[in-house]
Amino acid sequence: MNIGRAAKISGVSPKMIRYYEQTGLIPKAARQDSGYRDYDDADVHRLRFIRRARDLGFTVEQIGELLGLWSDRSRASADVKAFALEHIERLKEKMAEIEAMVRTLETLADHCHGDDRPDCPIIEGLAEEGGATPRLQPREPRRFGRSGGQSARRHAASSSNRTH
Amino acid sequence: MNIGRAAKISGVSPKMIRYYEQTGLIPKAARQDSGYRDYDDADVHRLRFIRRARDLGFTVEQIGELLGLWSDRSRASADVKAFALEHIERLKEKMAEIEAMVRTLETLADHCHGDDRPDCPIIEGLAEEGGATPRLQPREPRRFGRSGGQSARRHAASSSNRTH
DNA sequence: TGTGGGGCTTCCAACGATGGGAAGGTCAAG
DNA sequence: CTTGACCTTCCCATCGTTGGAAGCCCCACA
Numbered sequence: 592m593n594i595g596r597a598a599k600i601s602g603v604s605p606k607m608i609r610y611y612e613q614t615g616l617i618p619k620a621a622r623q624d625s626g627y628r629d630y631d632d633a634d635v636h637r638l639r640f641i642r643r644a645r646d647l648g649f650t651v652e653q654i655g656e657l658l659g660l661w662s663d664r665s666r667a668s669a670d671v672k673a674f675a676l677e678h679i680e681r682l683k684e685k686m687a688e689i690e691a692m693v694r695t696l697e698t699l700a701d702h703c704h705g706d707d708r709p710d711c712p713i714i715e716g717l718a719e720e721g722g723a724t725p726r727l728q729p730r731e732p733r734r735f736g737r738s739g740g741q742s743a744r745r746h747a748a749s750s751s752n753r754t755h
Numbered sequence: 756m757n758i759g760r761a762a763k764i765s766g767v768s769p770k771m772i773r774y775y776e777q778t779g780l781i782p783k784a785a786r787q788d789s790g791y792r793d794y795d796d797a798d799v800h801r802l803r804f805i806r807r808a809r810d811l812g813f814t815v816e817q818i819g820e821l822l823g824l825w826s827d828r829s830r831a832s833a834d835v836k837a838f839a840l841e842h843i844e845r846l847k848e849k850m851a852e853i854e855a856m857v858r859t860l861e862t863l864a865d866h867c868h869g870d871d872r873p874d875c876p877i878i879e880g881l882a883e884e885g886g887a888t889p890r891l892q893p894r895e896p897r898r899f900g901r902s903g904g905q906s907a908r909r910h911a912a913s914s915s916n917r918t919h
Numbered sequence: 920t921g922t923g924g925g926g927c928t929t930c931c932a933a934c935g936a937t938g939g940g941a942a943g944g945t946c947a948a949g
Numbered sequence: 950c951t952t953g954a955c956c957t958t959c960c961c962a963t964c965g966t967t968g969g970a971a972g973c974c975c976c977a978c979a
Contacts, residue, residue: 693847
């Protein structure tokens with residue numbers, strides 16, 4: 592079947608399928624006479640596996656390991672379990688980080704009148720001269736990107752005139 | 756003061772300070788005769804503000820808005836509060852997503868013996884033929900990146916011989 | 920048989936925030 | 950004057966994903 596069909600039934604976009612192939616996560620697809628990639632049920636099965644793993648927050652690199660564990664019929668279930676538990680720990684750390692943010696923000700927001708007067712403990716908390724807070728996470732990227740909004744991307748910030 | 760000093764006392768790396776300037780988040784820094792960027796206490800104050808906002812999970816774009824709210828002495832505290840509450844909602848959504856992952860993974864892990872036998876409900880859950888699960892989040896990037904491991908990247912997976 | 924539209928191909932760029940590093944200028948202490 | 954720490958600009962990489970351009974392929978319909 593064509594890549595579009597495989598994409599539809601696996602839930603992985605054609606773009607990503609090509610990307611996974613390119614990076615070596617999946618083997619190079621067979622080709623039809625036309626040059627089109629050709630997928631069978633086993634391929635789609637693997638793609639669905641990948642998609643589920645992504646949905647559970649595994650990185651592509653980790654999915655490579657999971658695929659290895661999947662196809663390794665001699666590996667112990669303990670190996671898989673350890674891998675999963677390790678990942679769960681990472682996820683929980685991430686949750687804890689976000690939870691800390693939420694707690695801080697809610698505390699600030701609780702003290703904010705939220706009326707039409709200008710003084711605001713939220714902004715003051717950010718602007719605060721004293722404590723600095725610089726070593727809360729001295730070397731943690733922490734990122735975790737966006738996720739909610741799927742629409743409205745495009746031309747992010749190219750203006751370069753902000754406080755200017 | 757030089758950028759290095761400003762970086763140290765604000766907690767924002769020199770790289771990021773230049774990046775923020777380049778993208779217009781902060782105005783162009785003054786320059787010394789040498790061509791070095793020159794920062795005063797107000798600049799550092801703003802950088803610290805930015806850093807705290809980052810630590811609370813705001814994107815650079817949002818921080819631009821926060822800086823606007825900060826310097827706008829006529830805006831209502833309700834505006835700031837609404838902005839913060841909106842952000843809190845996004846964070847909670849993110850937490851909920853991660854929590855769902857954790858729950859799924861823990862369920863799978865609970866059913867896994869974790870011994871030296873090969874059969875493993877975790878892998879089977881990912882490989883599962885039936886339900887598909889494809890429409891749990893039909894169009895959600897969901898990403899949220901890495902966070903724990905900072906070392907070990909490089910040459911991700913270029914082998915292209917995996918299940919091959 | 921021609922044609923149109925959709926699918927496929929590859930390649931290149933962008934997103935966001937950050938770090939690494941090269942090539943070169945500046946400064947202060949020895 | 951040299952040395953080393955700092956600064957400058959510029960480019961590249963990360964990670965997963967999407968968008969788009971230029972060009973080929975395929976099928977259905979007239």
